[in-house]
Amino acid sequence: MNAVFKEPPSTGLYAPHRKVYPREVKGRFNRLRVISVIALLGLFYLMPWVQWGGRQAVLFDLPARKFYIFGLTFFPQDFFLLTWLLVIAALSLFFFTALAGRLWCGYACPQTVWTEIFVWMERWTEGNRQQRMKLDRGPWNANKILRKTAKQTLWIAFSLYTGFTFVGYFTPIHELSNGLATLSLGGWEWFWMLFYGFATYGNAGHMREQVCKYMCPYARFQSAMFDRDTLIISYDAARGEPRGSRPRAVDPRSRSLGDCIDCKMCVQACPTGIDIRDGLQLECIACAACIDACDEVMEKMQYPKGLIRYTTQAAMEGRKTRILRPRTAIYGTLLVLLVAGFFWTVAHRTLVEVDVLRDRNALYRRLDNGDIENVYTIRIINKDTTAHEMSLRVEGLPDAVLDTDAPVYLVEAESVASIVARIRAPDTVRGGRDIEVIATATDGSGIESRAQARFIGPAGT
Amino acid sequence: MNKRTQLDTGVVVWASFLGACAATMVFFAFVDPLLIGDDDSPPVWIPDRKTGYALGFFFFWLMCALSSALTAFLLETRSTDPSTDRSL
Numbered sequence A: 001m002n003a004v005f006k007e008p009p010s011t012g013l014y015a016p017h018r019k020v021y022p023r024e025v026k027g028r029f030n031r032l033r034v035i036s037v038i039a040l041l042g043l044f045y046l047m048p049w050v051q052w053g054g055r056q057a058v059l060f061d062l063p064a065r066k067f068y069i070f071g072l073t074f075f076p077q078d079f080f081l082l083t084w085l086l087v088i089a090a091l092s093l094f095f096f097t098a099l100a101g102r103l104w105c106g107y108a109c110p111q112t113v114w115t116e117i118f119v120w121m122e123r124w125t126e127g128n129r130q131q132r133m134k135l136d137r138g139p140w141n142a143n144k145i146l147r148k149t150a151k152q153t154l155w156i157a158f159s160l161y162t163g164f165t166f167v168g169y170f171t172p173i174h175e176l177s178n179g180l181a182t183l184s185l186g187g188w189e190w191f192w193m194l195f196y197g198f199a200t201y202g203n204a205g206h207m208r209e210q211v212c213k214y215m216c217p218y219a220r221f222q223s224a225m226f227d228r229d230t231l232i233i234s235y236d237a238a239r240g241e242p243r244g245s246r247p248r249a250v251d252p253r254s255r256s257l258g259d260c261i262d263c264k265m266c267v268q269a270c271p272t273g274i275d276i277r278d279g280l281q282l283e284c285i286a287c288a289a290c291i292d293a294c295d296e297v298m299e300k301m302q303y304p305k306g307l308i309r310y311t312t313q314a315a316m317e318g319r320k321t322r323i324l325r326p327r328t329a330i331y332g333t334l335l336v337l338l339v340a341g342f343f344w345t346v347a348h349r350t351l352v353e354v355d356v357l358r359d360r361n362a363l364y365r366r367l368d369n370g371d372i373e374n375v376y377t378i379r380i381i382n383k384d385t386t387a388h389e390m391s392l393r394v395e396g397l398p399d400a401v402l403d404t405d406a407p408v409y410l411v412e413a414e415s416v417a418s419i420v421a422r423i424r425a426p427d428t429v430r431g432g433r434d435i436e437v438i439a440t441a442t443d444g445s446g447i448e449s450r451a452q453a454r455f456i457g458p459a460g461t
Numbered sequence B: 001m002n003k004r005t006q007l008d009t010g011v012v013v014w015a016s017f018l019g020a021c022a023a024t025m026v027f028f029a030f031v032d033p034l035l036i037g038d039d040d041s042p043p044v045w046i047p048d049r050k051t052g053y054a055l056g057f058f059f060f061w062l063m064c065a066l067s068s069a070l071t072a073f074l075l076e077t078r079s080t081d082p083s084t085d086r087s088l
Helices: A027-050 A076-100 A105-108 A109-124 A129-137 A143-168 A173-181 A186-209 A207-214 A218-226 A263-267 A289-300 A326-347 B004-030 B049-076
Strands: A058-061 A066-069 A071-073 A230-233 A308-311 A352-358 A372-382 A388-395 A400-405 A410-412 A416-425 A432-441 A446-456
Touching: A027 A058, A027 A105, A027 A109, A027 A143, A027 A289, A071 A076, A076 A105, A076 A218, A076 A326, A105 A109, A105 A218, A109 A129, A109 A143, A109 A186, A129 A143, A143 A173, A143 A186, A186 A207, A186 B049, A207 B004, A263 A289, A289 A308, A352 A432, A352 A446, A352 B049, A372 A388, A372 A410, A372 A432, A372 A446, A388 A400, A388 A416, A410 A416, B004 B049
Parallel strands: none
Antiparallel strands: A058 A066, A066 A071, A230 A308, A352 A372, A372 A416, A388 A410, A388 A432, A400 A416, A432 A446
16 A cells, blocks of 8 residues: 555655745635635634633633533543543544545644645735745845735734634633733733744744644554545546647647646645655645646646546556445444444433542541541532532441531532541451442432442451 | 754654643543642642643653653664664
8 A cells, every 4th residue: 555655755854945835726625625724713713702501612621620512511530531532533534534535634634724824824915926936035125024024913913813712712711801901811821822822823834834744643654544445636647648848729649748738837736845746645735736726727728627636546547446445344333333422421421420539647547436437538529510419328338337527518510529528337347348439419310429439447357 | 953953853842742742631630730749738839720730731741852852862873783774
């Protein structure tokens, strides 16, 4: 499967960097990317402003150790759900890569999406490809200073707003904007705003394709998911070669030429600065800009479109492309199972959880009547949107009783109650014993939650 | 610093950043920064959770960066034994 990749040039990873001036293209794949950019960034910038049930719909309230996602509240105890979600994300990436190659890179990766916006701003201020190249070559005159200043101003303002939005996912965004307006923000808010803003500016403004080439791990291993039926962007060498310029009216076959007029539009359009006609390369992020560029030329030449196109290796070899194959079937099945399981788990997760922490200072205490006492801090985590009255008891140790200061505790909605509990057992207990602490709702909601714990008595048998 | 050292430094900083993000996420999912320390009250250098998270993140970043840098250094300076040279 690696055979489709061209050998990297011997200069390798550390080739001197040439600035890439991607040419603007029009076409269906560019339209698709514009839609994707607007949808994804729109979601990112608008989501923190959406309110749900009287508070921010999506808020990762780290200081309170609670995540709010629409009607649901997640606690650190739900961490496995996040891990689960990351596994689903990784598997989706594998699935879509096996099916359609680097779709992620071309249309959805934050690096691509933000770079696209930054390139738009560059075009508004510095003009098209030729104008930008001329401007960079030219002397620092008033025009250049004005245009560069305008670009930097737009970039920096946009980056700062991006940093502001990012922090808005962690600090309620209304609070954040008020704090910003009155300059009363905390130090960490400022710091993370500038940190994320600077990262956006650096990655989307200056690093661009170098992030994909030097920094992205996915770019290095995505070929492992490729096979002969994976959608790739390919130049049809059989149809295009031998390439060469010709007048429009001339039949290329009469001059023994292929359909490629060697106009280099595909090279100029490439945001990573490669020539797709050299074959599939590691640098190709499958953005399809070269397809759009070439189709436009083919149309002008009145040749059929698709000299560069989305295709598969199988199709190029004249065979049928199989969408359903062991690789996609396995990825797909796993993905469906994991997603279904995830939603089932979220829907059926326990609304109240119990955490038992042993007192750190003493193993056990002997009471005046000879009984043995262990002290615990019991935390009742109420993830429900209503408050619950809970009582505690112990099981697993004969004649043991659990004693708390109050018989029942009211645990407010979406909050954690810390309760000091004393468990007492007769003097006959020796060594460590496994016990279970049970919290039961006394408000008729039928909620019950259990937690394992350890009771420790004097050494002996 | 030549271009190559610059790029190597970039790789070290970047790879350790990713490691630190993962470590911070997992660590603080299980440990409340305010419960760090022997006593019932957290140490003075963790006045609130935000500071705790940030310090934790930079600590992990530093540790991961040291590890990444050491890895890069050892790979860079290893002896050129032909039997292990993959570029051949």
